[in-house]
Amino acid sequence: KNEVEQSPQNLTAQEGEFITINCSYSVGISALHWLQQHPGGGIVSLFMLSSGKKKHGRLIATINIQEKHSSLHITASHPRDSAVYICAVMDSNYQLIWGAGTKLIIKP
Amino acid sequence: GAVVSQHPSWVICKSGTSVKIECRSLDFQATTMFWYRQFPKQSLMLMATSNEGSKATYEQGVEKDKFLINHASLTLSTLTVTSAHPEDSSFYICSTDRVDTGELFFGEGSRLTVL
Numbered sequence: 764k765n766e767v768e769q770s771p772q773n774l775t776a777q778e779g780e781f782i783t784i785n786c787s788y789s790v791g792i793s794a795l796h797w798l799q800q801h802p803g804g805g806i807v808s809l810f811m812l813s814s815g816k817k818k819h820g821r822l823i824a825t826i827n828i829q830e831k832h833s834s835l836h837i838t839a840s841h842p843r844d845s846a847v848y849i850c851a852v853m854d855s856n857y858q859l860i861w862g863a864g865t866k867l868i869i870k871p
Numbered sequence: 872g873a874v875v876s877q878h879p880s881w882v883i884c885k886s887g888t889s890v891k892i893e894c895r896s897l898d899f900q901a902t903t904m905f906w907y908r909q910f911p912k913q914s915l916m917l918m919a920t921s922n923e924g925s926k927a928t929y930e931q932g933v934e935k936d937k938f939l940i941n942h943a944s945l946t947l948s949t950l951t952v953t954s955a956h957p958e959d960s961s962f963y964i965c966s967t968d969r970v971d972t973g974e975l976f977f978g979e980g981s982r983l984t985v986l
Contacts, residue, residue, distance in 0.1 A: 794973050804909070804962050806977040849914075853973065859905070863914050 766790050769850050769862035777870055782837040784865045786850030789831065793857075797824050797835050798849040800864070806849075809835070840869045874898050877965055877978025884955055885986055892950045892981045894965035900945035901967040906938075909962040918963075921948050955985040 767788045776782055786795070797809040810817050810824040812833060817824050821840075826833040837844055850862040876895045884890050894904060903922050907915040919935075921927040921942035929935045937959075939951040952959055964980040 796975055798975070798977075804964070804980040804982065806915075806964065806966075806980070808975045808977070811972075811974055851975075859917070859975075861914055 765863070766854075766860050767850060767852055767862040769848075769865050771865060772863065773866045773868075775868045775870065776840060778841055780840050780869075782840050782844070782867065782869075784835045784848050784850075784867070786833045786835070786862055787831060788833075788850075788852045788860070790852065790854045790860065792852040792854055794853045795826055795833050796851045796853070796859075797833070798851060800847040800849060802846070809848075837867075842869045842871050845869050874976040875901070875965065875967060875978045877981055879981055880979060881982040881984070883984045883986065886956055887954055889951055889953045890955055890983060892952075892963055892965075892983075894948050894950075894967075894978045896946045896967055896976075899969055901948065902945065902970060903967060904940075904942055904948035905966040906940060906948075906950050907964045907966065909964065915964065918950075952983065955983070957985045959983065960985045 770785045795812045798806050799809050800806045812824055812826040821838045823836040845868050847864045847866050849864045852860050878893050882890055905920055906918045908918050909915045917930050918933045919927045919929045919940050921940045923942050923945050927940035937953055942948040962980055962982050965978040968975050
């Protein structure tokens, strides 16, 4: 079993839909990161969480430390949100453990 | 603007040649640089972790003599793919974090094609 599990692996939705991507982890962490990788390959850090909730524009990330679970939400999704979203956790040994990613396609 | 600048963005080379990829930290001192490789439709795989002024730590299965990493200063880390072969064709990307905040920053990535 992977230490960081993401679901779903693939998600296709219509423009405007509310999107949720989930991440569960099994190790102790100092922080959880949500990253976005566009088709060209570049990676952008969206959020770094250690507790609670963060919001940036149409993106919201939450984390529940007790349940070892985090979610990334996208409100009013748009085709430009199409990308691979990656959850990664920094464990107590300063190792970054990556989820497999969720490929999101938003259709116009 | 980019916090970590990676060059070149793409490179095509002949088999047997060496290719150097540079990552520069523009806004802060990058004590640690992570080097990743990504094959098509696969996740990023950590190749090595370099710390300024010391030898890089390579992940299992990564040949240190083939993938030379130099982190001679707090703003520059380089990855040299020596005697490149077609199977080395991949997307290489560097990453670092700010020690004070833990934020992650990534280079733009380098797409290597070895003919």
